[in-house]
Amino acid sequence: MIRFQKVKKIYEPHNVVLDNIDLEIKPGEFVCLVGVSGAGKSTLLKMLTKEERPTSGKVFIEGADLDEIRDREIPYLRRKIGTVYQDFKLLSRKTAYENVAFAMEVSDAAPEEIEKDAPQILSIVGLGDKLESFPEQLSGGEKQRLAIARAMIHRPSILLADEPTGNLDLVNSYDVVKLLLKINELGTTVVLASHDTNIVNSIGKRVVSMDRGKIVRDQTHNGRYVI
Amino acid sequence: MAINFKKIIDSGWTNFKRNSYLSFAATSIMALVLVLFLGLLSLQFLSLQVVTSLQEKIDISAYFKTDATEEQALKIKSDLSILPEVADVTYISQEEALADFKARHAQEELIQESLEQLDSNPLAASLNIKTKDPSQYASIAQFLENSSLRGVIDKINFYENRGVIDRIESISRGVRSWGLIVTLVLALVAVLVTFNTVRLTIFSQKQEIEIMRLVGASNWHIRGPYLAEGGLYGLFAAFIALAIFYPAVYFASDKIAAFAPGINLFGYFITGVPQVVLMVTLLGMFLGMVSSAIAIRKHLKI
Numbered sequence: 001m002i003r004f005q006k007v008k009k010i011y012e013p014h015n016v017v018l019d020n021i022d023l024e025i026k027p028g029e030f031v032c033l034v035g036v037s038g039a040g041k042s043t044l045l046k047m048l049t050k051e052e053r054p055t056s057g058k059v060f061i062e063g064a065d066l067d068e069i070r071d072r073e074i075p076y077l078r079r080k081i082g083t084v085y086q087d088f089k090l091l092s093r094k095t096a097y098e099n100v101a102f103a104m105e106v107s108d109a110a111p112e113e114i115e116k117d118a119p120q121i122l123s124i125v126g127l128g129d130k131l132e133s134f135p136e137q138l139s140g141g142e143k144q145r146l147a148i149a150r151a152m153i154h155r156p157s158i159l160l161a162d163e164p165t166g167n168l169d170l171v172n173s174y175d176v177v178k179l180l181l182k183i184n185e186l187g188t189t190v191v192l193a194s195h196d197t198n199i200v201n202s203i204g205k206r207v208v209s210m211d212r213g214k215i216v217r218d219q220t221h222n223g224r225y226v227i
Numbered sequence: 228m229a230i231n232f233k234k235i236i237d238s239g240w241t242n243f244k245r246n247s248y249l250s251f252a253a254t255s256i257m258a259l260v261l262v263l264f265l266g267l268l269s270l271q272f273l274s275l276q277v278v279t280s281l282q283e284k285i286d287i288s289a290y291f292k293t294d295a296t297e298e299q300a301l302k303i304k305s306d307l308s309i310l311p312e313v314a315d316v317t318y319i320s321q322e323e324a325l326a327d328f329k330a331r332h333a334q335e336e337l338i339q340e341s342l343e344q345l346d347s348n349p350l351a352a353s354l355n356i357k358t359k360d361p362s363q364y365a366s367i368a369q370f371l372e373n374s375s376l377r378g379v380i381d382k383i384n385f386y387e388n389r390g391v392i393d394r395i396e397s398i399s400r401g402v403r404s405w406g407l408i409v410t411l412v413l414a415l416v417a418v419l420v421t422f423n424t425v426r427l428t429i430f431s432q433k434q435e436i437e438i439m440r441l442v443g444a445s446n447w448h449i450r451g452p453y454l455a456e457g458g459l460y461g462l463f464a465a466f467i468a469l470a471i472f473y474p475a476v477y478f479a480s481d482k483i484a485a486f487a488p489g490i491n492l493f494g495y496f497i498t499g500v501p502q503v504v505l506m507v508t509l510l511g512m513f514l515g516m517v518s519s520a521i522a523i524r525k526h527l528k529i
Contacts, residue, residue: 049441051441072446075440075444075445075448076443077443078441078442079443083441089437089441090438091435091438091439092435093242093245093246093432102439102442102444103443105234105448106439106442106443106444106445106448107443111231150442
């Protein structure tokens with residue numbers, strides 16, 4: 001599903017962010033990527049959406065070499081991958097409904113399809129009564145659930161979550177994690193980057209630990225937060 | 228890729244409304260730019276009108292000696308009228324000149340009385356010549372000088388009027404070329420101001436654009452609504468500009484007519500209403516959309 005092959009990222013002049021990363025993630029896996037800030041978790045995730053490009057090495061998604069995807073095809077790649085961020089990245093001038101609808105519009109979904117699917121996914125994440133609310137009118141937990149709804153609207157095969165609980169309190173964090181686990185149960189591969197020990201330990205799935213751009217540990221089952 | 232046109236306009240309109248403060252600012256600035264543009268247009272029109280009416284007043288006349296026959300005069304007239312630079316030649320006979328003179332001084336009894344004392348007509352027959360371009364009067368005068376019938380011509384009044392003719396000619400040349408340059412420079416300034424305003428509007432939404440890209444929006448999906456928004460700025464600006472301009476012209480028209488009679492600025496813009504409205508609207512929308520397109524370009528790099 002996802003494969004990193006000797007991936008290196010160096011910011012000039014010699015700031016090594018990723019150092020020879022070899023990692024394979026199978027379809028349907030739930031992977032926690034842990035490590036302190038600056039370990040390279042976010043950079044690794046950004047490689048998958050081509051927001052960052054490796055200095056050397058290769059990245060594959062579903063067997064396709066990302067190097068061979070041209071710039072104008074990047075939107076199509078991004079529609080196949082759902083992404084959730086610490087700072088939500090919601091469109092502040094659009095309502096909850098429109099945020100989800102926008103993600104569908106860009107993939108040329110039919111208007112009837114949007115009108116049916118968008119409210120449905122919003123009620124799945126518990127925002128059925130907030131369709132017309134703007135992001136600033138939502139709480140932190142609600143914003144993140146909206147972001148997840150938007151990420152899932154394309155039924156992507158991969159969901160990337162970069163510190164999704166970083167801005168949330170404990171209760172909301174667990175809600176978000178439960179949602180991610182549910183999404184994973186339905187067959188989506190989930191990669192969760194986090195530095196929150198409690199969250200990671202409560203999940204009990206594969207844990208990949210990173211430190212200073214290297215993978216230092218890879219616990220395939222019932223992993224714990226250790227570096 | 229079928230991008231729904233109506234959808235793009237709708238979403239542009241929604242952005243326009245939700246961003247009301249910035250929309251208002253951008254629209255007002257564009258409206259000012261369009262008013263400036265219309266103002267330049269009227270100025271150009273007025274100055275050309277003034278120059279043209281001055282030019283129409285210039286002519287040269289050749290006065291014949293009293294012993295010249297009418298055939299000789301008409302011969303010179305036909306020689307002149309085949310010259311390409313001549314617009315019009317009129318022959319004024321001695322009798323016509325006298326009738327004119329009497330008519331012009333009909334109220335002055337002294338002049339009327341003294342005319343009656345005379346046995347013969349003291350006025351000379353003349354040819355009145357207008358050229359297509361004021362710079363050609365010198366060559367007409369030259370032509371008359373070299374004519375075989377120079378002997379019957381008493382005087383050519385070009386030499387007395389030469390200073391005035393030259394001055395008017397240089398003014399008209401100046402108005403044409405400098406007017407164009409000034410108009411172009413101001414238009415450029417106007418475009419830059421509009422462009423900068425729209426650029427700031429879009430810059431304030433830099434993050435939104437980045438998010439759209441992350442969600443997988445193609446460049447046209449992002450650009451479309453911004454172009455529509457830019458077009459809407461232009462459309463509303465055009466309406467505002469016209470709503471300011473027409474009443475202003477209406478009130479100014481009387482004042483202008485007072486010092487330059489015969490020039491009807493309001494009439495000029497009223498007869499051309501459809502053209503003016505269409506031109507200003509299209510110009511406004513074009514400005515708005517081009518500014519948006521240029522401003523958004525650098526945010527679309529992946």
